[in-house]
Amino acid sequence: MKDHSKARLANVADRFGRRIQAADHAARPDLEAFCSEFRRVRDATIIPAMRDVGEELLRQSAGGRPIGNTRYAIEIEDQPAPGREAPSVTLRLFLTPRAPHGHRITFTVITRDAVKGPEILAFLEASPPPMDIARFRPDDLTEGVVEQLIVDAVEQIYACAAELPAKP
Numbered sequence: 001m002k003d004h005s006k007a008r009l010a011n012v013a014d015r016f017g018r019r020i021q022a023a024d025h026a027a028r029p030d031l032e033a034f035c036s037e038f039r040r041v042r043d044a045t046i047i048p049a050m051r052d053v054g055e056e057l058l059r060q061s062a063g064g065r066p067i068g069n070t071r072y073a074i075e076i077e078d079q080p081a082p083g084r085e086a087p088s089v090t091l092r093l094f095l096t097p098r099a100p101h102g103h104r105i106t107f108t109v110i111t112r113d114a115v116k117g118p119e120i121l122a123f124l125e126a127s128p129p130p131m132d133i134a135r136f137r138p139d140d141l142t143e144g145v146v147e148q149l150i151v152d153a154v155e156q157i158y159a160c161a162a163e164l165p166a167k168p
Helices: 003-027 031-062 143-162
Strands: 071-077 088-094 103-110 119-125 131-136
Touching: 031 071, 031 088, 031 103, 031 143, 088 143, 103 143, 119 143, 131 143
Parallel strands: none
Antiparallel strands: 071 088, 088 103, 103 119, 119 131
């Protein structure tokens, strides 16, 4: 490489390198602040929607609808565990003894893309393998969005549970 090219590259690195690093550092989202915002949305929006859907399924089950002996649980995870990101909240539906561990609708904080920063991932674990539903910023999770997402996921869970093989 020619000396003037080396000198020019060094000049470019000196002129722009620190500015790029400073901008990258300033743009790096604060994960703790994001998790705090998730907890606020979880408590104000997600958990009430999960509870409403779970209670409605219980009412319909008790009312004679052919949806089995439905039970539900809401599980809150605030600390990371091996293989898990935190925080998260899960609606676990127990619809049939053929799926003894239940089916799960989970909202969790993830960081998959350094540029985007942390996101809230909504995903479903039913009898086929888990599937991502959508990713959100905290302000995008309105009551209507959360309720519709959970109802859509419940429909998918019922469809999957109906296809489970009968246990001998």
